[in-house]
Amino acid sequence: MDVKLPRLAEGVESGIVVNILVSEGQKIQKDQPFIELETQKAVGSIPSPASGKVSKIHVKDGMEVAVGQLLITIATESDSANVSAPARQEASRPPEVAPDSQISGGTRSAKGPDAKTPAESFRYESKSGAPPPASPSIRKIARDLGIDLMRIKGSEAGGRIVLEDMRAYIQNLQRLTFEEPEGRTGAILKPAPAQSESIDFAKWGPIRRERMSPLRQTVSRRMSESWTTIPKINQFDDIDITDLLAVRKKYATAYEKKGQRLTLTAFLLNIVAGALQKYPRANASLDAETSEIVYKNYFHIGIAVDTEGGLIVPVLRDVDKKNLFELSKDLHELTEKTRQRKVSLEELQGGTFTISNQGTIGGSHFTPIIYAPQVAILGVGQGQAKPVVVEGKIAVRTLLPVCLAYDHRVLDGADAVRFLKEIIAGLENFPESQVKLK
Amino acid sequence: MDPIKTEIVVLGAGPGGYTAAFYAADKGKKVTLVEQSPRLGGICLNSGCIPSKALLHATAVLREARESAARGIELGQPNIDLDKLRTWKESILERLGQGIKGLAEKRGVQVVHGRGHFEDSHTLRVETGEGQKFLNFEKAIIAVGSKPAMPSAFDLGNRRIMTSTEALEIQDIPNDLLVVGGGYIGMELGTVYATLGSHVVVLEALPSILTGVDPDLVRPVARAAQKAFKELRVNTKVLKMATAGKQIKVTTEIDKQQREELYDRVLVSVGRAPNYSDLGLENTRVTKDDKGFIKCNPQQQTDDPDIYAIGDVNGGALLAHRASKEARIAVEAMLGEASAFENIVIPAVVYTDPEVAWCGLTETEAKQNEIDIKVAKFLWGASGRALTLDRPDGLTKLIIDPDSERILGVGIVGVGAAELIGEGVLAVEMGATARDFAETVHPHPTLSETLMEAAEVFYGTATHTLAARRES
Numbered sequence: 001m002d003v004k005l006p007r008l009a010e011g012v013e014s015g016i017v018v019n020i021l022v023s024e025g026q027k028i029q030k031d032q033p034f035i036e037l038e039t040q041k042a043v044g045s046i047p048s049p050a051s052g053k054v055s056k057i058h059v060k061d062g063m064e065v066a067v068g069q070l071l072i073t074i075a076t077e078s079d080s081a082n083v084s085a086p087a088r089q090e091a092s093r094p095p096e097v098a099p100d101s102q103i104s105g106g107t108r109s110a111k112g113p114d115a116k117t118p119a120e121s122f123r124y125e126s127k128s129g130a131p132p133p134a135s136p137s138i139r140k141i142a143r144d145l146g147i148d149l150m151r152i153k154g155s156e157a158g159g160r161i162v163l164e165d166m167r168a169y170i171q172n173l174q175r176l177t178f179e180e181p182e183g184r185t186g187a188i189l190k191p192a193p194a195q196s197e198s199i200d201f202a203k204w205g206p207i208r209r210e211r212m213s214p215l216r217q218t219v220s221r222r223m224s225e226s227w228t229t230i231p232k233i234n235q236f237d238d239i240d241i242t243d244l245l246a247v248r249k250k251y252a253t254a255y256e257k258k259g260q261r262l263t264l265t266a267f268l269l270n271i272v273a274g275a276l277q278k279y280p281r282a283n284a285s286l287d288a289e290t291s292e293i294v295y296k297n298y299f300h301i302g303i304a305v306d307t308e309g310g311l312i313v314p315v316l317r318d319v320d321k322k323n324l325f326e327l328s329k330d331l332h333e334l335t336e337k338t339r340q341r342k343v344s345l346e347e348l349q350g351g352t353f354t355i356s357n358q359g360t361i362g363g364s365h366f367t368p369i370i371y372a373p374q375v376a377i378l379g380v381g382q383g384q385a386k387p388v389v390v391e392g393k394i395a396v397r398t399l400l401p402v403c404l405a406y407d408h409r410v411l412d413g414a415d416a417v418r419f420l421k422e423i424i425a426g427l428e429n430f431p432e433s434q435v436k437l438k
Numbered sequence: 439m440d441p442i443k444t445e446i447v448v449l450g451a452g453p454g455g456y457t458a459a460f461y462a463a464d465k466g467k468k469v470t471l472v473e474q475s476p477r478l479g480g481i482c483l484n485s486g487c488i489p490s491k492a493l494l495h496a497t498a499v500l501r502e503a504r505e506s507a508a509r510g511i512e513l514g515q516p517n518i519d520l521d522k523l524r525t526w527k528e529s530i531l532e533r534l535g536q537g538i539k540g541l542a543e544k545r546g547v548q549v550v551h552g553r554g555h556f557e558d559s560h561t562l563r564v565e566t567g568e569g570q571k572f573l574n575f576e577k578a579i580i581a582v583g584s585k586p587a588m589p590s591a592f593d594l595g596n597r598r599i600m601t602s603t604e605a606l607e608i609q610d611i612p613n614d615l616l617v618v619g620g621g622y623i624g625m626e627l628g629t630v631y632a633t634l635g636s637h638v639v640v641l642e643a644l645p646s647i648l649t650g651v652d653p654d655l656v657r658p659v660a661r662a663a664q665k666a667f668k669e670l671r672v673n674t675k676v677l678k679m680a681t682a683g684k685q686i687k688v689t690t691e692i693d694k695q696q697r698e699e700l701y702d703r704v705l706v707s708v709g710r711a712p713n714y715s716d717l718g719l720e721n722t723r724v725t726k727d728d729k730g731f732i733k734c735n736p737q738q739q740t741d742d743p744d745i746y747a748i749g750d751v752n753g754g755a756l757l758a759h760r761a762s763k764e765a766r767i768a769v770e771a772m773l774g775e776a777s778a779f780e781n782i783v784i785p786a787v788v789y790t791d792p793e794v795a796w797c798g799l800t801e802t803e804a805k806q807n808e809i810d811i812k813v814a815k816f817l818w819g820a821s822g823r824a825l826t827l828d829r830p831d832g833l834t835k836l837i838i839d840p841d842s843e844r845i846l847g848v849g850i851v852g853v854g855a856a857e858l859i860g861e862g863v864l865a866v867e868m869g870a871t872a873r874d875f876a877e878t879v880h881p882h883p884t885l886s887e888t889l890m891e892a893a894e895v896f897y898g899t900a901t902h903t904l905a906a907r908r909e910s
Contacts, residue, residue, distance in 0.1 A: 128846055133868075154869075158839075159842050
């Protein structure tokens with residue numbers, strides 16, 4: 001059976017093969033991942049639709065593959081008689097390829113000014129595997145113009161595409177291309193034109209050029225978008241975690257006996273969830289189209305994870321409903337999964353707030369970038385012993401540098417400070433009873 | 439001798455090769471067409487489609503005449519003059535061959551007769567009647583076709599053991615003819631000889647004749663063949679053949695029982711093999727697939743970027759009309775146009791009696807690939823035209839996508855199915871729906887109405903048959 005690249009996620013047309021997990025002649029089980037693919041959205045593995053033996057691998061590391069492209073051929077017991085049977089992509093499980101990892105929060109309306117159905121949202125699907133219905137002459141025109149008919153919604157009976165449909169599609173594309181720059185989101189979707197001027201760096205010495213991976217490109221685009229659209233304030237502070245560390249030390253062994261590491265991030269999650277409940281605006285989003293603030297009655301916190309492929313932000317669900325032990329456990333599992341690139345599509349979506357903890361690596365205060373459409377992010381540096389005045393005397397305390405970056409459209413300075421103070425107070429007075437294992 | 443310089447060399451002047459040569463010439467290219475046979479046209483014209491259809495037509499008249507007796511018209515015993523039959527058949531081939539030659543001349547396509555051999559990726563050596571010629575080309579198209587496969591066990595050098603090429607010559611009308619292989623070639627030529635008066639036995643190793651064709655389309659053919667032939671034996675293997683005086687002793691095996699029989703002639707029609715031996719492909723970068731056919735991409739380009747291959751040498755369905763389509767794609771790709779052999783419907787026709795024709799998705803393929811389809815069938819017993827032709831043994835069926843009602847495939851068995859399938863091909867290519875068939879007025883009384891009525895069966899509103907009303 002020929003295994004082709006299935007449809008991965010909305011808007012993902014292709015990816016780059018980063019790892020081939022099987023070799024020719026090797027046995028493969030149904031659902032066993034056989035290839036890792038890096039797409040614009042993230043890195044994910046593609047599961048095998050059937051059990052059998054890998055008879056041929058048609059792709060190489062670093063190769064760009066498009067949806068529908070042949071990846072491997074599996075000799076299954078049932079297809080010894082019929083080798084050429086096309087793999088039924090529809091039947092295969094959607095692969096674990098992540099959506100916009102940088103947008104960890106829910107659905108984001110990316111619609112153009114008045115595009116009723118944006119051209120890019122439609123994709124023809126047929127259970128029979130047949131190509132989109134269109135006459136040979138229309139297919140010829142599409143081929144000449146390099147237009148993918150899968151993207152055009154046919155208006156005739158049975159979804160047949162006629163010249164009118166293609167014309168409307170192309171006109172829509174042109175309209176979107178030229179109208180977007182003045183539109184709400186247009187300017188930020190493309191890199192600033194000033195930077196597109198090519199500079200000959202080789203003039204000053206030897207250089208090496210490396211193509212940005214799709215994940216890198218997405219990170220780059222999302223960061224620019226956040227930077228240019230969100231009026232942001234950075235609020236710095238330090239948290240005295242001396243007592244917290246003492247508590248942590250006291251209970252670390254007990255946690256380890258139960259197989260969990262008690263990390264600072266787990267404490268942060270616990271306290272931040274409480275603060276978000278008290279200051280719901282920090283957990284909200286802005287809907288600019290309707291001029292509404294969307295308050296969320298759930299507290300899903302994104303955790304920035306440093307992976308080999310780049311930054312990925314998986315989301316820990318219902319943080320407010322979990323105790324410290326559960327948080328430690330879930331956090332560990334989620335970050336491990338992310339590092340191994342096994343994180344699923346769902347686990348990257350729906351975040352309401354993000355914590356970016358660089359403390360394990362080092363660093364002091366830094367200004368994190370908000371993950372739109374969230375409105376705030378907490379950047380955490382490394383705790384350091386510092387001389388502090390305590391009750392008129394100088395004492396050595398461990399201070400944790402933090403920075404709350406927030407969207408001033410939604411949160412005002414006073415609110416933000418109150419929210420940050422709540423977090424600081426929470427960590428500085430963390431009740432030991434909550435750390436105790438029951 | 440200085441090599442002849444040309445832009446495009448086409449190797450082989452069959453329906454793929456001459457189409458490619460003419461199309462490239464029409465597009466302003468300097469083209470040289472190399473053909474080893476004295477007459478252009480390839481297998482199709484010289485020892486395939488055309489002569490077989492001429493013979494099938496001639497013998498169909500015989501059968502018609504015989505069957506006429508039951509309709510009150512008796513023509514008496516026909517007299518068969520084989521020489522005259524051959525001359526007539528030959529005259530058709532000559533006329534068509536000359537036609538192609540004339541078209542080549544008018545287009546300024548240079549024809550070189552001889553065997554071509556690649557010296558490298560841009561040089562072809564041709565062994566002609568006047569010695570060697572060297573052609574220096576920019577691009578080449580390999581269109582050398584295929585030849586009947588002859589397993590070495592049967593290859594005794596005895597002219598009574600024939601392939602389709604010799605069988606089409608009709609040396610004589612053997613009393614007992616064995617046809618090895620119940621594919622379309624064996625069935626078609628078996629029909630010719632049976633009608634001429636031979637006792638024909640057809641052996642097929644697989645459980646059914648015309649393997650791969652939907653069983654309901656094969657059934658009327660098998661029924662007719664059982665009447666026309668002395669015997670139709672499936673699940674039978676030929677173990678051995680030996681010369682026995684003026685006959686051939688054939689050892690067969692069925693249900694582990696061996697049997698020896700004597701035949702006056704044997705027709706071996708067990709498939710076809712690509713014709714690339716001694717082409718010098720090893721001097722180019724052209725590669726072959728695991729079945730020995732030349733490998734090429736959807737633009738018909740081989741692994742040697744300046745060499746293209748079309749038609750039977752690439753394997754797949756060995757059909758003249760596929761080769762012609764590929765010829766156009768290869769030329770367009772060479773000229774940098776966006777062209778590819780993708781999603782193209784290639785119809786297939788078997789000229790048995792009754793004929794079988796199909797296109798697009800078949801019921802068998804849908805089942806194998808677990809594709810959800812609806813099948814609408816119209817039996818010709820309800821067709822006025824089929825009855826006036828005295829041929830109610832037909833069936834028209836549509837393979838329909840249940841969601842969009844789009845026509846994914848069409849299958850027809852019955853007299854004239856070959857001509858009828860054209861409408862089906864257009865429907866599949868156009869992405870037509872069953873409703874389009876049903877809403878299109880078809881002339882009455884014709885067999886083409888069966889396509890419309892099949893669509894009406896799908897909607898439960900066929901006039902001439904009662905079908906279960908569709909749940910809606």
